[in-house]
Amino acid sequence: MGWHNPPVPWADLERAMSGKPHVVDPLAIDADGGDSPAWTRKRPPYEAPAFVRTEGAVPYAELHCHTNFSFLDGASHPEELAEEAARLGLTALAVTDHDGFYGVVRFAEAARAIKLPTIFGAELSLGLPRPQNGEPDPVGRHLLVLARNPDGYAQIARTVSKAQLAGKEKGRPVYPSLPELGEALKDVVVLTGCRKGTVPAALRIGGSAAAAEELDRLVDAFDRDRVVVELIDHADPYDGDRNDALADLADAAGLSIVATNNVHYAKPSRRRLATALAAVRARRSLDEIDGWLPAAATAHLRSGEEMAARFAAYPGRWRGPRSSARSWPSTSSSSRPTCPTGRSPPATPR
Structure with a gap:
């Protein structure tokens, strides 16, 4: 290209x-x-295709998922993700696009049609000096927030809207300080996120002590019962060491842990498109962007059984926010998502 x-x-x-x-x-x-x-x-109107919906033996809700409304980052339509989640037997799916709720309308319509419980959230981009198109590895730090109820949804929407206006240019939202975000986002659950999250990034750069400080900052801003440590395993050689360190930090802080797959496309076959999108975003050729990309198609939806096997080193189970998968506005299911994680059974966030 x-x-x-x-x-x-x-x-x-x-x-x-x-x-x-x-x-x-x-x-x-x-x-x-x-x-x-x-x-x-x-x-x-959305019309669900014919497919076999499975009932997973291991209850699992994917809590970190980007649609193609995360422009040039996600590679699957919201409908594709909802259909694949239902086919895999997931108990719920969260859409967490970058700095907005752009994909939730189409996602909610599809989820309602196939009776998939929904969770709405966003991945906030903190500390952006400028729009990140043209960067092979965008800068800034990420904060993943999930709405626990309609009030949480409204709080996220209000916060993102103000940040987009404050940035004064497309692709550069400007968020307030972490304590101010904690005050504005009372009805959310915060995940520590991917490698761009404040805690994993501090762990990579400064080690466990720096990561513990960042985790303390999150807890101070959002309270202990609203912060969850996120583990991600994309088969990278460093994933196991990072997850071990994050799990130890969670244990020391008395926090819950949760497994996600940081999903960017519905199926492995979408990786080719994801690669092309990354090249377009970075304004590089496919050859030039290759060294910045994951080595395999790992950022796709997985079943509860596969996630349980992938995170077998962390036995236990974390139950998601009580209000996250309720029927507003798209489903009628009253089931709550469960995620295989944790070294000890953690408490449900209140």
Whole structure:
């Protein structure tokens, strides 16, 4: 991929990179069919495809998932993610796009149709000096927040909207300090996040002592019952050591731990598209971006059984926020998500 390619519509490039057959998209006839009010034709109602919904032997809710509304980062439509989550037997799925709720309307519609409990959240980008397009490894720190109830949803929406306006340019939200975020986001659960999260980043740069300080800062800002340590295993050689250290920090601080897969696409087959998106975001060729990318297609949805096996070194179970998977606004299920994690059975956040 370079800068002198023949003109290829993005829809054709996405189809080729995703390995999808060429079909006429009904959403693309006469209008884009997106959510923008500028289009003259409304997006038609979601119709669930025929698939076999499984019942997982291990209850598991994926709490960290990006759709393609995390522009040039996520590689699957919200509907694809909901369908794959239901096929795998997940008890719930959280959508946590970057700095906004852009994908939740389509996600909620699909989840309602296939009876998948939903959780809504966002991954906040802290400390951005400028928009990060053109960067192979974007800077800044991430804070993953999940709404526990409608009030939490409103608080996240209000906080993100203010940050987007404060940045005064697209792609550079400016958030207040961590204590101010804690005051503004009372009805949320905070996960320590991916390698860009404040705690994992401090662990990588400054070791356990620095990570413990960052974890204390989160606890001071959000209270102990709203902070959860997140473990992610993408088969990177350093994942095991990092997860061991994070689990030890959680034990020392008396915090719960939770396993996620930091999902960026529904299935492994979407990795080719994710790679192309990363190259476009970084303004690099595929060869140039290769060294910055994961070595394998690991950032996809997984079943509870696979996650339990992947995190067998951390026996136990963490039960998600009591209000997270209730029926607002898209499902009628009253089941609560459960995630296999933890060295000891932690308490449910209140």
